[in-house]
Amino acid sequence: xxxxxxxxxxxxxxxxxxxxxxxxxxxxxxxxxxxxxxxxxxxxxxxxxxxxxxxxxxxxxxxxxxxxxxxxxxxxxxxxxxxxxxxxxxxxxxxxxxxxxxxxxxxxxxxxxxxxxxxxxxxxxxxxxxxxxxxxxxxxxxxxxxxxxxxxxxxxxxxxxxxxxxxxxxxxxxxxxxxxxxxxxxxxxxxxxxxxxxxxxxxxxxxxxxxxxxxxxxxxxxxxxxxxxxxxxxxxxxxxxxxxxxxxxxxxxxxxxxxxxxxxxxxxxxxxxxxxxxxxxxxxxxxxxxxxxxxxxxxxxxxxxxxxxxxxxxxxxxxxxxxxxxxxxxxxxxxxxxxxxxxxxxxxxxxxxxxxxxxxxxxxxxxxxxxxxxxxxxxxxxxxxxxxxxxxxxxxxxxxxxxxxxxxxxxxxxxxxxxxxx
Ligand code: AMP
Ligand code: GLY
Numbered sequence: 001x002x003x004x005x006x007x008x009x010x011x012x013x014x015x016x017x018x019x020x021x022x023x024x025x026x027x028x029x030x031x032x033x034x035x036x037x038x039x040x041x042x043x044x045x046x047x048x049x050x051x052x053x054x055x056x057x058x059x060x061x062x063x064x065x066x067x068x069x070x071x072x073x074x075x076x077x078x079x080x081x082x083x084x085x086x087x088x089x090x091x092x093x094x095x096x097x098x099x100x101x102x103x104x105x106x107x108x109x110x111x112x113x114x115x116x117x118x119x120x121x122x123x124x125x126x127x128x129x130x131x132x133x134x135x136x137x138x139x140x141x142x143x144x145x146x147x148x149x150x151x152x153x154x155x156x157x158x159x160x161x162x163x164x165x166x167x168x169x170x171x172x173x174x175x176x177x178x179x180x181x182x183x184x185x186x187x188x189x190x191x192x193x194x195x196x197x198x199x200x201x202x203x204x205x206x207x208x209x210x211x212x213x214x215x216x217x218x219x220x221x222x223x224x225x226x227x228x229x230x231x232x233x234x235x236x237x238x239x240x241x242x243x244x245x246x247x248x249x250x251x252x253x254x255x256x257x258x259x260x261x262x263x264x265x266x267x268x269x270x271x272x273x274x275x276x277x278x279x280x281x282x283x284x285x286x287x288x289x290x291x292x293x294x295x296x297x298x299x300x301x302x303x304x305x306x307x308x309x310x311x312x313x314x315x316x317x318x319x320x321x322x323x324x325x326x327x328x329x330x331x332x333x334x335x336x337x338x339x340x341x342x343x344x345x346x347x348x349x350x351x352x353x354x355x356x357x358x359x360x361x362x363x364x365x366x367x368x369x370x371x372x373x374x375x376x377x378x379x380x381x382x383x384x385x386x387x388x389x390x391x392x393x394x395x396x397x398x399x400x401x402x403x404x405x406x407x408x409x410x411x412x413x414x415x416x417x418x419x420x421x422x
Contacts (some may be wrong), residue, residue, distance in 0.1 A: 004017055065087075074265075227415070305318075
């Protein structure tokens with residue numbers, strides 16, 4: 001099979017790595033890819049948000065199957081254009097991708113599906129939004145409706161903070177994404193992520209994880225795209241996972257079918273769990289990054305079969321073979337991230353690392369310059385390990401972190417703390 005993966009982050013490196021373990025994979029092209037991906041697959045320079053360009057590329061390279069990594073091409077309708085042209089695609093339609101692209105849409109779907117989530121209201125003028133905040137009080141959560149690269153959410157502990165957030169969002173801080181805001185009840189509890197493959201009505205859970213969104217140790221400082229993650233997440237026990245399927249995921253999928261926009265792809269549910277009861281924080285219509293890296297490491301060669309079965313609508317017969325293992329990934333980021341950071345610093349020590357099905361360094365923002373690997377992004381490397389216990393996986397990952405020589409980078413040293421300190 002000739003496979004095209006769209007994207008160029010650590011998520012796509014891990015998807016490529018998993019696909020290559022599967023004998024079905026003959027040719028693998030990743031667009032745009034990065035320096036790590038270039039070591040295992042062909043990288044192609046392609047505007048992945050331009051559906052016509054992606055279709056033309058897929059035709060030219062006799063692609064059999066396209067896996068879409070990030071949300072932007074999904075929200076832009078690239079999967080629809082590929083399907084119209086006759087390609088097999090993993091990833092939802094533009095209409096179904098609204099589950100990530102519009103927070104208001106997700107809330108409407110949850111209400112129709114009777115799925116537990118925070119109480120909410122939607123506003124498109126600042127004065128009525130502020131009146132609502134004054135009436136509700138704090139803590140309260142203010143969200144830009146559209147895609148804002150994970151930065152459009154303010155969890156306000158005081159009314160003043162919430163009112164400021166309204167001024168910011170309607171003042172254009174998030175462009176068109178902030179023209180409408182959703183204001184939500186603050187939910188208390190422990191957060192975890194749940195990943196489910198869906199092909200319309202059938203759904204198959206493929207793992208749980210906990211991310212570390214803040215840049216600093218002890219969950220301090222500004223939010224990032226994620227500084228590290230581990231799987232499984234103990235708070236998402238089998239019982240909580242079963243409740244999530246029954247109360248949240250299946251009703252959502254049924255509502256999407258009822259609307260005529262069935263959901264196909266991976267559905268990533270961000271949950272707030274309190275006293276064993278899950279409530280939905282948000283949906284994403286793609287794998288998490290860096291959560292994908294640990295899921296791929298735990299699933300190994302079967303990951304590609306599952307993704308392929310999902311795209312072909314064969315999930316009813318699919319099964320996950322679970323190993324009793326744990327995986328962790330530590331993000332190395334450029335100093336200054338998530339604010340301003342320098343690009344172009346050299347990373348050494350990568351070639352000396354042992355890489356196998358237990359230890360991998362997935363690349364995110366890297367490029368190759370001759371024999372050197374240079375940092376080009378904010379989040380740059382995902383140092384990933386798998387072992388029988390989370391402690392052992394963590395020790396292996398940090399041993400590799402310490403063997404990488406990159407003075408321009410930093411990481412959190414406490415990935416996994418929530419579970420390891422219990
Ligand atoms: P989102 O982009 O919707 O995932 O929100 C980003 C983060 O804000 C989440 O991961 C939560 O930590 C927090 N958050 C969002 N909505 C709520 C809520 N209703 N109550 C408490 N925390 C929330
Ligand atoms: N790591 C969080 C995300 O991918 O949205």
